[in-house]
Amino acid sequence: MKVTLSVIKADVGSFVGHHTVHPLQFEVAKSCLQRAKDEGTIIDSYITNAGDDLELIMTHQKGVGDESVHKLAWDTFMEVTEKASKKLKLYAAGQDLLATAFSGNLKGMGPGVAEAEFEERISEPIVIFMADKTEPGAWNPPLYRMFADPYCTPGLVIDQSMHDGFTFRIMDVEQDKIVDLNAPDEIYDILALIGTPGRYVIHSILRRVDGALGATASTSRLSLMAGKYVGKDDPVCFVRAQHGFPAVGEILEPFSFPHLVAGWMRGSHNGPLMPVGIKDSRCTRFDGPPRVVALGFQLNDGQLVGPGDMFEDVAFDRSRAQASEIAEYMRRNGPFMPARLGPEEMEYTTLHDILDKLKDRFHPATETIQSTT
Ligand code: F6R
Ligand code: MG
Ligand code: MG
Numbered sequence: 320m321k322v323t324l325s326v327i328k329a330d331v332g333s334f335v336g337h338h339t340v341h342p343l344q345f346e347v348a349k350s351c352l353q354r355a356k357d358e359g360t361i362i363d364s365y366i367t368n369a370g371d372d373l374e375l376i377m378t379h380q381k382g383v384g385d386e387s388v389h390k391l392a393w394d395t396f397m398e399v400t401e402k403a404s405k406k407l408k409l410y411a412a413g414q415d416l417l418a419t420a421f422s423g424n425l426k427g428m429g430p431g432v433a434e435a436e437f438e439e440r441i442s443e444p445i446v447i448f449m450a451d452k453t454e455p456g457a458w459n460p461p462l463y464r465m466f467a468d469p470y471c472t473p474g475l476v477i478d479q480s481m482h483d484g485f486t487f488r489i490m491d492v493e494q495d496k497i498v499d500l501n502a503p504d505e506i507y508d509i510l511a512l513i514g515t516p517g518r519y520v521i522h523s524i525l526r527r528v529d530g531a532l533g534a535t536a537s538t539s540r541l542s543l544m545a546g547k548y549v550g551k552d553d554p555v556c557f558v559r560a561q562h563g564f565p566a567v568g569e570i571l572e573p574f575s576f577p578h579l580v581a582g583w584m585r586g587s588h589n590g591p592l593m594p595v596g597i598k599d600s601r602c603t604r605f606d607g608p609p610r611v612v613a614l615g616f617q618l619n620d621g622q623l624v625g626p627g628d629m630f631e632d633v634a635f636d637r638s639r640a641q642a643s644e645i646a647e648y649m650r651r652n653g654p655f656m657p658a659r660l661g662p663e664e665m666e667y668t669t670l671h672d673i674l675d676k677l678k679d680r681f682h683p684a685t686e687t688i689q690s691t692t
Contacts, residue, residue, distance in 0.1 A: 329430040332404025332412035333371030340368035351395040362621035370451025429536035443618040453582035455517020455554040461573035465501035576685040577642035593642035596631025
């Protein structure tokens with residue numbers, strides 16, 4: 320059967336600053352999705368959090384961009400805002416709900432969406448990644464390594480069904496354009512683009528032999544939509560595993576290295592992406608460090624069997640320790656680049672107001688030097 324997996328997230332207010340999601344927010348969201356399940360809008364759902372982001376994982380048979388499913392997510396976020404965030408005066412209630420009313424599709428309205436329709440295989444293992452205090456481009460290095468780097472994924476060499484490689488659908492989030500590039504033949508072009516994760520973001524990955532979907536990710540950038548800083552985009556993505564796709568272990572392997580991502584503290588700093596289990600899915604030190612959780616499911620006629628909490632494993636202890644060490648090193652750099660992001664990334668933050676305030680105090684350098692010497 321054809322099934323659609325929709326992973327839709329938003330920060331609609333959080334508990335103790337931007338730290339995590341409050342139990343009452345989960346409760347309200349769960350009752351909304353249970354209602355939708357009873358009414359037949361969705362087949363199944365699971366709700367979790369990545370730091371302060373509420374994550375709705377839903378299956379249905381309505382295809383990508385379906386109005387009733389997107390409206391369900393929007394109404395759920397609204398209801399959580401009203402019945403939990405505002406009621407408890409949680410921090411930044413309704414933060415990511417940029418639009419005043421729902422208008423057919425969530426695109427451009429604030430919540431992040433990773434969504435795809437595919438034929439459910441005889442056995443369909445899936446891993447869903449959700450991150451906090453970072454941006455969609457944070458998935459670029461791990462997705463590249465899963466689907467194009469044989470040092471991470473020996474299946475690319477060994478497994479005949481992966482040997483022809485994968486197509487990377489890459490989005491220029493500033494121009495709202497898409498380009499398809501093929502691995503392995505065009506890996507240098509792929510890397511030339513995705514090495515700029517603030518602009519070029521992997522949207523999805525398709526198997527070249529048959530076009531089957533391997534992975535898809537959220538690509539929205541709130542600051543580009545709102546024209547100002549409204550928190551980082553805290554992205555989601557999911558990856559289909561095994562039997563012609565990377566094995567679960569090949570999918571998790573890139574996260575053993577806590578690579579640097581943008582989005583820590585005020586969306587303005589680089590920091591290591593720390594892989595954690597759900598119990599540690601909270602942001603504390605310097606509002607971070609940026610964290611990623613991974614939930615694994617088996618689909619069973621659209622039912623979500625699971626989850627397996629994939630990073631809740633001692634095998635990732637060393638990666639977490641390394642992330643802490645990198646966090647320590649980065650923070651010793653204080654407010655200086657490259658620990659702080661560069662000027663083009665800071666354009667959408669509150670730094671803009673400071674520069675604006677000072678602009679009339681700048682004089683031509685030669686004039687000033689002559690008058691003081
Ligand atoms: C939120 C985030 C936080 C906030 C910071 C300041 O996603 O990354 O680091 O940016 O806590 O928040 P405000 O400006 O709301 O006081
Ligand atoms: Mg928040
Ligand atoms: Mg967040």
